[in-house]
Amino acid sequence: EAGVAQSPRYKIIEKRQSVAFWCNPISGHATLYWYQQILGQGPKLLIQFQNNGVVDDSQLPKDRFSAERLKGVDSTLKIQPAKLEDSAVYLCASSSDRGDTQYFGPGTRLTVL
Amino acid sequence: AQKITQTQPGMFVQEKEAVTLDCTYDTSDQSYGLFWYKQPSSGEMIFLIYQGSYDEQNATEGRYSLNFQKARKSANLVISASQLGDSAMYFCAMREGGRGADGLTFGKGTHLIIQP
Numbered sequence: 695e696a697g698v699a700q701s702p703r704y705k706i707i708e709k710r711q712s713v714a715f716w717c718n719p720i721s722g723h724a725t726l727y728w729y730q731q732i733l734g735q736g737p738k739l740l741i742q743f744q745n746n747g748v749v750d751d752s753q754l755p756k757d758r759f760s761a762e763r764l765k766g767v768d769s770t771l772k773i774q775p776a777k778l779e780d781s782a783v784y785l786c787a788s789s790s791d792r793g794d795t796q797y798f799g800p801g802t803r804l805t806v807l
Numbered sequence: 808a809q810k811i812t813q814t815q816p817g818m819f820v821q822e823k824e825a826v827t828l829d830c831t832y833d834t835s836d837q838s839y840g841l842f843w844y845k846q847p848s849s850g851e852m853i854f855l856i857y858q859g860s861y862d863e864q865n866a867t868e869g870r871y872s873l874n875f876q877k878a879r880k881s882a883n884l885v886i887s888a889s890q891l892g893d894s895a896m897y898f899c900a901m902r903e904g905g906r907g908a909d910g911l912t913f914g915k916g917t918h919l920i921i922q923p
């Protein structure tokens with residue numbers, strides 16, 4: 695069974711530019727999560743989807759971050775405009791349903807210069 | 808207040824020894840779940856073990872076991888017979904029930920280094 699796929703693996707941008715990350719969850723998984731992991735810290739939840747609906751986006755900085763999961767499968771996380779403090783690893787995770795074990799992708803390492 | 812506290816920023820352990828990684832948690836929910844993940848230098852978070860708040864037995868998965876002490880709100884990970892490949896960051900995480908959302912809250916992690 696294929697795991698969670700993410701791309702790109704690495705991205706370097708200038709501040710004020712925009713960037714998008716893509717995630718493909720494990721086949722059949724209804725729940726998808728985006729986490730931000732700043733260097734030296736544990737991951738922090740940004741947004742949770744159940745199928746194509748948002749369950750929790752209370753920690754998403756909505757003035758610059760947006761996310762969508764239009765067909766209930768793939769998801770895209772966008773940052774526009776990026777700030778220096780957005781430098782982090784962005785992890786996508788999925789679970790078969792709410793409350794089940796979450797499985798993580800390899801992450802996208804973002805550097806904002 | 809921290810919801811998940813991991814008090815050991817780093818640990819050095821000799822190969823083949825047992826390792827205990829500490830985790831304490833804070834929640835007022837009756838229903839919650841506790842998880843341990845391993846993050847090697849490659850960056851991927853690997854699920855190790857899960858303990859539900861109503862589980863009466865401590866969880867075990869191969870060389871991993873979770874020492875769950877509910878009254879003390881602790882959920883320590885025990886790795887038996889450590890191997891060089893166990894060197895990694897280890898994160899304790901909690902899913903709280905009753906909020907309608909299932910995102911995990913993570914601790915700051917413990918960097919475990921296994922020495923030959």
